[in-house]
């Protein structure tokens with residue numbers, strides 16, 4: 001039995017769809033949540049998606065109600081642009097140190113009017129939008145950002161570089177710009193922790209046969225999502241990065257890195273078959289006279305309505321599926337040439353494409369191993385968080401009171417992520433229910449001892 005009253009409050013690290021779902025489940029049950037994300041706004045990777053398989057729901061339309069609810073919930077303390085740097089204590093009483101990075105904007109004063117971004121003279125490639133997107137040195141991740149407050153990227157700010165500019169400060173109508181702002185440390189006490197730090201994509205630079213990320217018009221899946229997205233850099237038009245022309249032949253390459261023991265990733269990234277079918281389908285919906293090719297090893301479409309979705313891509317949208325591995329991608333005469341083998345017909349295939357989209361492997365978010373070490377958790381050989389036991393305890397860790405959810409445990413789609421996040425939240429709420437009697441028991445014991 002616990003000897004002091006446990007704290008019925010939760011820290012959630014990562015505010016992607018997993019972290020947000022867990023936060024809402026717990027907050028709606030009446031408990032406080034501290035939700036931390038290292039990015040300036042919430043939503044994680046789902047905020048970058050255009051439409052989601054297998055329903056082709058607009059991702060932003062199903063995500064926004066949740067980001068808005070998270071942003072306004074009285075039981076959720078949102079701590080973005082921040083990282084957890086130390087956790088001590090134990091289940092029922094963890095002490096947490098959070099480092100908040102300087103946004104150089106006083107968010108309590110800022111109204112989110114966007115004037116600073118409009119007038120900032122410095123434009124750089126946007127990490128969120130991919131190669132075709134540009135952002136200013138002072139920016140929000142997207143127009144729908146929650147919180148809708150900008151951060152100033154010190155490394156690209158003309159004032160920090162050369163000592164003059166301060167255009168944002170001059171034009172801010174409420175005086176929210178603060179070039180002197182420093183990092184702050186926030187200390188919190190919580191009874192449980194949920195880790196939901198998600199995934200990255202394997203860097204194209206590491207993929208030699210696909211041109212080391214240096215061949216123009218070879219992009220990854222998330223960059224293609226932004227091209228498809230109405231709020232993306234091309235307002236939903238599929239255009240190729242090198243010259244802004246509409247690509248008439250697009251090659252999609254599955255298993256770019258996944259299922260490749262030589263690269264150290266023998267595992268299947270599980271969702272690429274589905275999102276590649278979605279990409280090819282959405283491309284055809286936008287470019288009716290275009291041709292989409294998919295190179296695949298085999299199609300893994302295990303999920304409700306998933307197989308039907310892939311069939312639809314083949315039959316209705318006439319996507320050409322080529323069973324085989326791509327051996328080389330290179331630039332020739334303004335085209336991206338893809339060499340591969342069609343293993344069904346046993347023929348060499350060459351496609352001179354306008355655009356190539358690589359379904360690169362899902363890998364753990366950068367910093368996962370360090371975070372695991374700090375929290376006293378384990379990671380597997382690929383760097384994903386390890387659950388106690390995949391079959392029966394899929395969200396629990398060896399450290400009591402710390403739970404896992406989402407793609408940080410391994411590749412997964414949104415429905416599985418959401419289900420897992422609700423599972424982790426349920427584990428926390430079940431502990432809180434068990435702890436409800438502890439305060440009374442401690443009081444009774446104290447009385448008995450006093451007699």
Ligand SMILES: Cc1cc2nc3c(=O)[nH]c(=O)nc-3n(C[C@H](O)[C@H](O)[C@H](O)COP(=O)(O)OP(=O)(O)OC[C@H]3O[C@@H](n4cnc5c(N)ncnc54)[C@H](O)[C@@H]3O)c2cc1C
Nearest residue numbers: 014016017018038044045052053198199221406407413414
């Ligand atoms: C190209 C592509 C298309 C896809 N399309 C679909 C689709 O159509 N349908 C579908 O079901 N799935 C799709 N997915 C999968 C979907 O993106 C994931 O299932 C989902 O985003 C996983 O959510 P998550 O919250 O676990 O992780 P993430 O979305 O990665 O969120 C993790 C969050 O944690 C934060 N974070 C990370 N580390 C830290 C830290 N140390 N401290 C604080 N915060 C941290 C990150 O900033 C991020 O906000 C697609 C994936 C890709 C790559």
